[in-house]
Amino acid sequence: MSKIDIESTAALLLNNRLFTGTTDSGLRVYVYEMPGKSSVSAQLAVGFGSTMVHVTDRGKRCRLPSGTAHFLEHKLFERNGVDSFTLFADLGASSNAYTTFNRTTFVFRSSTEYEEPLEILLDFFREPLFTKEGVEKEKPIIADEIRMYMDDPGWRTSFNLFRSLYRNIGINDDIAGSLESLQQIDYMLLNDCFRSFYRPDNMALAVTGPVEHGRVFEIAQKLTAAGTGSPRFTLTSAQEPEHIIKDSSLDRMNLSIPMFDMGFKEKAFREFADVKNELLMDMVLDLIAGESTEFFREMYDSNLLSDSFGSGFYSGDEYLCTYFEGDSHQPEKVRDMILDRIAELKRSGLDPDLFEERARTSVGSYISIFDSPGSVAGSLISCHFKNTSLYDIIQHVGNPDIDGANGILRDCFEPSQCSLSVIRPTDSGDQ
Template sequence: MNKQTYNDIAETLYTEKLDNGLTVFLLPKPEMAKTYGIFTTNYGSIDQTFVPIGQSEKITVPEGIAHFLEHKLFEKEDHDVFADFGKQGASANAFTSFTKTAYLFSATNHIEKNVETLINFVQDPYFSEQSVEKEKGIIGQEIKMYDDQPDWQSFMGTIKAMFKNHPINIDIAGTVESISKITKDDLYTCYYTFYHPENMTLCITGNFNPEQMMNLIKSNQASKEFKKMDEINRYLPNEPKEVAMKEHHIKMPVSVPKCTVGIKESSEEISGEEFLKKDLLQNMIVDYYFSKGGSFYQELYQEKLIDDSFYFETTLDKNYGYTLIGSNSDEPQVFSNKVKELLLSTRDETLSEKDFNRMKKKKIGRLLRSMNSLEFMANKYTHYHISKVDLFDIIPTIQALQLEEANQFLKEWIEEERLAVCTISAE
């Protein structure tokens, strides 16, 4: 077990890659009353076309299968896993994103028992034809519920406007039609391909003894057998640089129109230092312009184009990236034109040393505050690990960023062909 101490932030991380390929991260925080665990597979909704383990031909599975599989893993032949966690005083949950599926719990006691429950239920699939058919109705209702949510439709509508071929433009849950095609055999194929320990990480943070916890996990894994796994071959379609649609209009019964401007950031496969620098600069620059202290926010607010619903978010993942800037607005066309005008103006701007140093300090301050959250630490460590980045390298990387790098990023950041607008209105 590798032990690494980060003196600047007073954290100690224990890491080990087990014989079966599972990577374990333990981050003890004895001052905390709670412990949080997350078991993550490098498999999300975009992984639709791949070569199944032990086979040589690629297949394409129905849309929404990763999310469907997440649901089904909680249901066993003779019991429900949520009930098991409840008896042990734990709160459990799971989520599927575009790139990963994660199972998690938090608890203040019976920690080792809850860790075993987490590992065991994820590594013990049980799917029957009857239960699969039943689940189609449940998830179908969930899909229909999201179809009626303007915020979700605004998000997915902007994604669809930006990405033409990349499967990020498909709803994580799929469609009622696509999930109707899912079979028990499809679930087992996806499970045994992507839920191999070699493709997974287990991260535990909170109040526990790291040596005892690692011994528990190693003993648990040594008692199970897994086939040897080669690298998974996944296939993504070519994605053009420009957006799929410059304008996307969705009609829904909303009292005030919603408008979102999307920036198609990247669809290239990057990792390591290159990924981290782009991720940081993208986040820092969007925040610089659109946070409440930012010049763009102030201009939009003074012109009464936004209200309290205004938001911005930016994401960079292993093979795509996007930024969203949106708000309820009585004048959605004026709002989107103004945001695009402001974004295009950044090509002629340069940041000052003073501004950039302030941006770096703000980013570090937020990161240090977030590190008080067990959920943040475990989720982010896992997220960055998939892209070959160590979460604890972020602060030194921010400190080392140069003004020239930021201004070069700013110069290349915005191109009109990579801007898309999604508007939701009753008209």
């Protein structure tokens, strides 16, 4: 097992550095003090992401236009006609925002002067006023963003896969929506979504770097107010069929080599949700086809795979999708070989020596988080939305459970739940 003392490592990395609290308004605040660093990173995340389109509107079920969360993110960076990038830049801070499947995150990075940027960040979330003109003006910019992603083969392969696996869950829609759904979004919808989801009790703040936790809590306390009134929208779950929609999809682009993404529609994440299972899933995926396996070498040497090959999973309350992706002249053969490999591993179980070696990599990755203010802030936010903590993670990293990993292998990766998405070169005659 790993030659690292988990308790002392956890103490060294976390004790007297990590502080958590909740403001009166309900905002959860995480502060990680890093006295020797030269920059501060702050992330404010909202539990409203692109997949969260199923809502009840004053009690009645309906579906938000896809891309709504992303549109809100764009508009929040402009307040009262002033671009917020300018406000941060004025203080020498850089800022950004992004929308993922499960949340929207606003970030800034500044020098040791962090109080004013933090006040600007928190000020975004006081009542904004989206105007008809401002929202309509943003549409062509977002339309160009959508078209930009259509030119990205990796993006297209992934979303074609999601559409083969899921019928109703929002993961099958592009994060920015479609050119059609964009037109259904108006300023009133954005105002209502803001009031419904941008509430402190649906948000988390992480501030890391050479900061003083007491000061961060004071600012957060001062600048956040509890949401008022009853929200128009409440998130609800989608009715998703248990089985996949289709087992393959084919698209064409101006490419040199076919790209593929094979994925499994697993049991919904809420049935699987556990930080331990997430860590084990990472290990299992690597042990199926990672670079340390003979299987990978055979595929690589046979020119079936290249260095671009990788694996991973997407998870949210309503979905868990495991995948293997890369480029290959024979994607169907790769899929068949991976399915055979999984079947063989389900029978034999994971190799304990390989499992132990891979466990050491998890230890190294965990410790590495703590070098950069940005990566600590990102990890704190990620933990918050998964209802876990950096303390929990190190316990599991330090005590990996091969029986648990074999259990995951047994319960997941069913061939009947697998779909293959392929993009082939436009001028190839392949079917």
